[in-house]
Amino acid sequence: MTDVLIIGGGLAGWRAAEAAVNAGASVALVANGAGNSPDIHAINVPVRDDDSVELFVDDTLRSGRGGCNRELVEVLCRESVKLKDEFPFDRNPDGSYKLLQPLGCSVPRCVSIDHKIGAWALAKIKRELLRDGAIAVAKGRVVDLRNGGGIYIATVKAADDEGSVATHTARSVVVATGGWCGKYDFSDNPPELRGDGIEMAAALGAATRDMDQVQYEPTVALAPERLRGIPVITTMLFEGATFRNKDGEEFLADKHANKDEISRAIQNEINHGRGSGTPESPSVAGVWFDATKVPREILDTTYIDTVKRYAAAGVDIHTEPMLVAPAPHTSLGGLVIDARCRVLRDDGLPIPGLFAAGEVTGGIHGFNRIGGNAGTETLVFGRIAGGEAASFARIRQS
Numbered sequence: 001m002t003d004v005l006i007i008g009g010g011l012a013g014w015r016a017a018e019a020a021v022n023a024g025a026s027v028a029l030v031a032n033g034a035g036n037s038p039d040i041h042a043i044n045v046p047v048r049d050d051d052s053v054e055l056f057v058d059d060t061l062r063s064g065r066g067g068c069n070r071e072l073v074e075v076l077c078r079e080s081v082k083l084k085d086e087f088p089f090d091r092n093p094d095g096s097y098k099l100l101q102p103l104g105c106s107v108p109r110c111v112s113i114d115h116k117i118g119a120w121a122l123a124k125i126k127r128e129l130l131r132d133g134a135i136a137v138a139k140g141r142v143v144d145l146r147n148g149g150g151i152y153i154a155t156v157k158a159a160d161d162e163g164s165v166a167t168h169t170a171r172s173v174v175v176a177t178g179g180w181c182g183k184y185d186f187s188d189n190p191p192e193l194r195g196d197g198i199e200m201a202a203a204l205g206a207a208t209r210d211m212d213q214v215q216y217e218p219t220v221a222l223a224p225e226r227l228r229g230i231p232v233i234t235t236m237l238f239e240g241a242t243f244r245n246k247d248g249e250e251f252l253a254d255k256h257a258n259k260d261e262i263s264r265a266i267q268n269e270i271n272h273g274r275g276s277g278t279p280e281s282p283s284v285a286g287v288w289f290d291a292t293k294v295p296r297e298i299l300d301t302t303y304i305d306t307v308k309r310y311a312a313a314g315v316d317i318h319t320e321p322m323l324v325a326p327a328p329h330t331s332l333g334g335l336v337i338d339a340r341c342r343v344l345r346d347d348g349l350p351i352p353g354l355f356a357a358g359e360v361t362g363g364i365h366g367f368n369r370i371g372g373n374a375g376t377e378t379l380v381f382g383r384i385a386g387g388e389a390a391s392f393a394r395i396r397q398s
C-alpha cells in the first residue's frame with residue numbers, strides 16, 4: 001500500500017512521482033516500457049523577449065483549430081515559464097537561448113538540452129528519486145484498476161517470463177500511460193502504447209474526448225529499413241528543406257504550414273500516384289524530404305543526430321533526400337481532466353483519487369498539436385498531478 005500509485009514511466013509519470021515524493025507521499029511507479037518520452041527532442045517555453053505567455057496561448061489555441069480547453073492551455077503556458085529556472089536549456093555563445101521554431105509557433109520557442117531534453121529530464125528525475133530510495137518501481141503492465149472502499153487496487157502482469165501477477169494498492173492513482181498510437185502498424189510509437197490507461201479509467205467512469213483525433217507526424221522514415229518508423233524533424237523546413245514527389249516536383253511551398261497540413265499534402269501526392277517506393281518495397285509509397293539545400297553547418301550542428309542516424313544506415317543527407325511518409329504520432333484525445341489533473345466523469349465531477357497527466361489526456365492540443373507542446377505538457381501537468389495525488393492521499397489518510 002502506498003499513498004500514490006503512478007501508472008506509466010514516461011516523463012509525465014516520473015514528473016508526477018517527483019512531485020508526489022516532494023510532497024511527502026509514499027510512491028510506487030509501474031511501467032511496462034519507456035514510452036515516447038526518451039525521444040522528446042525539444043519543448044516549448046517562451047524565453048525570448050518578444051515572446052510571452054499570451055502569445056504562447058494564442059499560438060496553441062490557433063493551432064488546435066477550436067478543439068482546445070482554454071483553461072488547460074492557459075495553465076500549460078503560464079506554468080511553462082517556471083521551467084526556465086529549473087532546467088539548464090542550451091544557450092548560444094552570446095548567452096541567448098538556442099531555439100528552434102516549431103510549425104505553428106509565431107516565434108522560435110523550442111528549447112532543449114543537448115538535443116534530447118526528454119532523456120535528460122528522465123535521467124535526472126530517476127537518478128534523484130532512485131538514489132534516495134524515495135520510490136518503489138516495478139516493471140509490468142497494469143491490466144486492471146478498480147476501487148474498493150476508497151482504495152485503488154491495480155493488477156500488474158510482471159514483465160518476467162512467467163507472466164506472474166501482483167497487486168498494488170494505493171490511496172490515489174496518477175494515470176500516465178501515454179497515448180494509443182502504438183496500435184498502428186506504421187507508427188513512430190512503441191507497441192506498448194495502446195491506450196490502456198484510457199480504458200482502465202473509463203471503466204471507473206472517466207469521460208473521454210476527441211478519441212478520433214490522432215496527429216500524424218508528416219515525415220517518418222520509410223527507408224532504409226533500419227530507420228523505418230523514426231521521425232525526421234520538420235523544423236528543417238525553415239532551414240531550406242523541401243518536399244519532392246517521385247517525379248522530382250517540389251510541393252508544399254508554405255514553410256509555415258502546420259503538421260496536419262503537411263501530412264495532408266504528402267498523403268495527397270501518395271494518393272494520386274506521385275509517391276515513391278523503396279527498392280525493397282516498391283508498393284509502399286512515400287515522398288522525398290530533401291535537406292540537401294540546408295547549409296552544411298546547420299545540418300552538422302542542429303540536426304547532427306539525424307545526420308548521424310542516416311549516415312549509419314548508409315545515407316548521406318547532405319547529398320541525398322530521405323524517403324518519408326506521415327505516420328500516427330500523438331494521440332490528441334484522451335481522458336477529460338480539469339486544471340488540477342483530476343479525472344472527470346461525464347457529469348463533470350472528479351473521480352475521487354484518480355488523476356491523469358500527459359498524452360493519456362485530451363483537450364490541451366485540440367485537433368492539432370504544436371511540436372514541442374507535448375514535452376511541456378508532461379512537465380507541467382505531471383507535476384500538478386503528482387502534487388494533487390499526494391494531497392488527496394494525505395486527506396484520505398487523516
Ligand SMILES: Cc1cc2nc3c(=O)[nH]c(=O)nc-3n(C[C@H](O)[C@H](O)[C@H](O)COP(=O)(O)OP(=O)(O)OC[C@H]3O[C@@H](n4cnc5c(N)ncnc54)[C@H](O)[C@@H]3O)c2cc1C
Nearest residue numbers: 008009010012033035036037041042142178358359372375
Ligand atoms: C519519436 C517521437 C519524438 C517526439 N518528439 C517530441 C519533441 O521533440 N517534443 C515534444 O514536445 N513531443 C515530442 N513527442 C511527443 C512526446 O514524446 C509524447 O507526447 C510524450 O512523451 C508523452 O509522455 P507521457 O509521459 O504522457 O507518455 P509516454 O512517454 O509515452 O509514457 C507512457 C508510459 O506508460 C507506460 N504504459 C502504458 N500502458 C501501460 C500499462 N498498461 N501498464 C503500465 N505501464 C503502461 C509505458 O510503458 C510508458 O512507460 C515525440 C513523440 C515521438 C513518438
